Amino acid sequence: MSLRAFVVRTPDGWQVMPGGYARIGRTRDASAIAMQRGGSVADVWIVSDAPVAADTNVAAPETFRRSELGVLPSRAADNLYWLGRYVERVETAVRLLRAWHLRLAESGTADRPLLKSLGKHLALHGFDPVQPIAEALAERVDDARSCAGKVRDRFSTDGWMALSDLAAAAAAMPGPDHAGDDTARALGQFLRQIAGFSGLVHENMYRFTGWRFLTLGRALERANSMSWTLATFADAKAPEGALDLAVEVGDSLMTHRRRYTVATNRATVIDLLALDDRNPRAIFFQLSEIRNQIAKLPGSDAAGPMPQLPRRVLELHTGLAVLSPDELTTDGLLKLRIATAGLSGLIAETYFG
Structure with a gap:
């Protein structure tokens, strides 16, 4: 397999992000990791030893509001x-x-x-x-x-x-x-x-x-x-x-x-x-x-x-x-x-x- 790692630039310098992206082959042949030769891909996750804070952009429950479905094309x-x-x-x-x-x-x-x-x-x-x-x-x-x-x-x-x-x-x-x-x-x-x-x-x-x-x-x-x-x-x-x-x-x-x-x-x-x-x-x-539905369009x-x-x-x-x-x-x-x-x-x- 091969692992692609990712780094991010921060105020304190470059940091390696946990996990990465792997290509996995079916044999020891390095060329077998290619998708055309039957290779597969997978995300690589690093599991923490302690609970981690969840970062999300989803609105908090107290800010809930019902949105309209919008115009149908x-x-x-x-x-x-x-x-x-x-x-x-x-x-x-x-x-x-x-x-x-x-x-x-x-x-x-x-x-x-x-x-x-x-x-x-x-x-x-x-x-x-x-x-x-x-x-x-x-x-x-x-x-x-x-x-x-x-x-x-x-x-x-x-x-x-x-x-x-x-x-x-x-x-x-x-x-x-x-x-x-x-x-x-x-x-x-x-x-x-x-x-x-x-x-x-x-x-x-x-x-x-x-x-x-x-x-x-x-x-x-x-x-x-x-x-x-x-x-x-x-x-x-x-x-x-x-x-x-x-x-x-x-x-x-x-x-x-x-x-x-x-x-x-x-x-x-x-x-x-x-x-x-x-x-x-x-x-x-x-x-x-038909009449009822058209009346509501x-x-x-x-x-x-x-x-x-x-x-x-x-x-x-x-x-x-x-x-x-x-x-x-x-x-x-x-x-x-x-x-x-x-x-x-x-x-x-x-x-x-």
Whole structure:
């Protein structure tokens, strides 16, 4: 090993500082201390025989004061917003994939009308359920990790580790040889891991402006994807079993059984997944969340005419609030999906420009 010592000039002359910096080799060869040859480094500490006074610049307890978090840079807000969108996008795809594999396990063939319809819908999400899904799923998780990595100073360590666990689970997803029950179980486990990430964000993340942008991203993406799901599987031309599939993807099977005394029909499915103000999977619930969060963002309470973004959210929220299930047609759902996608552009224009 080699030891680098440090000296400091004082009024009484030069003094050697205790401890130093060591390079350590794996063999007696002097060249082995080089990092390129496998050497390592370590701090060298000299332990005192007696207690030492602690020198610190940290303020004393009696001088405590709570400081403000400061302004959130637009780039950080952008990354937190897209982190929310990417995580929700992954969850939606996993729920659709699990539904496909569960039905494949029941029927034993992918030629059923509902499986074909679901397969086409998944293709629009960028997934082919009969092909290996690990790479496509890992790619989408990596999008979320990329955004989180750019805001590590504003994001919890546990949240980052949860995303890393998701990436590992996505890469280990079963291949086509295990289609059906095995893949459905793996996807179910993956969903529970996503719920773990969501719980960390909800329970532990400080309610600052960055949290609001992350929440905005998730709410907007969920409203958008649910509009698309209902337009596809609550349509009059959808194959048999499509309404049950929509309720399953919306994680609302038990709620539907408790709230309605009839089997699934278009009115009950639209009421529960589009118009319900207490179902966190419903479009109306998400628009309420978007409206609440935007109202607390900087500039939303300024005097004068209502800015374009909150005004547009209010229009969508109010327009959906006055509809009955039979009035919300497939065409209306598709227009709602386009409208929620348009909100993303307004958010970017208002806060990320």
